[in-house]
Amino acid sequence: MKHPEIPITDDHIHFNPRTGRGVEAAKDFRRAGGTHLFMVALPAYSLGVVPRRGEDYREAFEETLRVAHQVRETGITVFPVLGVHPVELLRYAEEVGLMAAEEIVCAGLDLAAHYVEEGRAVALKSGRPHFPVDPEVAAASERVLLHALGCAADCGCALQVHAESAPCADIVDLARETGMDPGRVVKHFATPDTPLVPSFLARQEGLPEMARKGRAFMMETDYMDENSRPGAVMGPKSVPRVTRTMLADGSIDLEDAWRIHAETPARVYGVEITL
Numbered sequence: 001m002k003h004p005e006i007p008i009t010d011d012h013i014h015f016n017p018r019t020g021r022g023v024e025a026a027k028d029f030r031r032a033g034g035t036h037l038f039m040v041a042l043p044a045y046s047l048g049v050v051p052r053r054g055e056d057y058r059e060a061f062e063e064t065l066r067v068a069h070q071v072r073e074t075g076i077t078v079f080p081v082l083g084v085h086p087v088e089l090l091r092y093a094e095e096v097g098l099m100a101a102e103e104i105v106c107a108g109l110d111l112a113a114h115y116v117e118e119g120r121a122v123a124l125k126s127g128r129p130h131f132p133v134d135p136e137v138a139a140a141s142e143r144v145l146l147h148a149l150g151c152a153a154d155c156g157c158a159l160q161v162h163a164e165s166a167p168c169a170d171i172v173d174l175a176r177e178t179g180m181d182p183g184r185v186v187k188h189f190a191t192p193d194t195p196l197v198p199s200f201l202a203r204q205e206g207l208p209e210m211a212r213k214g215r216a217f218m219m220e221t222d223y224m225d226e227n228s229r230p231g232a233v234m235g236p237k238s239v240p241r242v243t244r245t246m247l248a249d250g251s252i253d254l255e256d257a258w259r260i261h262a263e264t265p266a267r268v269y270g271v272e273i274t275l
Helices: 023-031 054-072 086-096 098-117 135-155 170-178 207-212 238-248 254-269
Strands: 009-013 036-040 077-083 123-127 158-162 185-188 197-201 218-220
Touching (some): 009 185, 009 218, 009 254, 023 054, 036 054, 036 254, 054 077, 077 158, 086 135, 098 123, 098 135, 123 135, 135 170, 170 185, 207 238, 207 254, 218 238, 218 254, 238 254
Parallel strands (some): 036 077, 077 123, 123 158, 158 185, 185 197
16 A cells, blocks of 8 residues: 655654664665654764864764765755763763863854754754762753753754653743743653653654644654664664554544644754655
């Protein structure tokens, strides 16, 4: 049976030819019916870069954009998302101290914002640890998140947030404090109770019910592209396959699918999603 002609978008996916399948994984996404994706930068150290100043992130960001170009050549529309993973603060603090590490990652976010301003990326990513940390690390992480929100507000882009599996309702107030529109703050790996814009794993329970109620959300795999953990967190075919299954069994309709894969991401990220 021919697939309905609709966009299918993965809101949070990684490709890393150094440790995984790279473009071959992207081809799996396309063969399964995927059309658009938000390719999110991996931690700099995953790409062999250990920053000691903000400018050092340029090498990691350029590598991300190089792979994004390769993925585009397969026929997929790719929207790069650049920034700093919250675990980077902890990792670099072990070597240079917490204060210096905070300065490094904030400078990295400043650089990522320049890429957005230049039109080479569409959004930023930041967050805070999703596991317990010492109070001083938690406080520094919160300052980094505030800095990221301010950067996103200043350059008029969305921000993907990696944080604990919880509503993260306080981030709504943090966003407003920095002048950031909470309607453009995306909770990656979201739970249904978040007031932020949810990006749900494709295996999230209750997707059809939320879609039928008209809830604005996106879908993701958080595919890590690591040969040592094949298919983690979910495989690259997952978002297209789950979407097609829901359409086939009637649990969502084309209007629901369009809202999930085109209308909501276009509004949140300020991009055009068409076939």
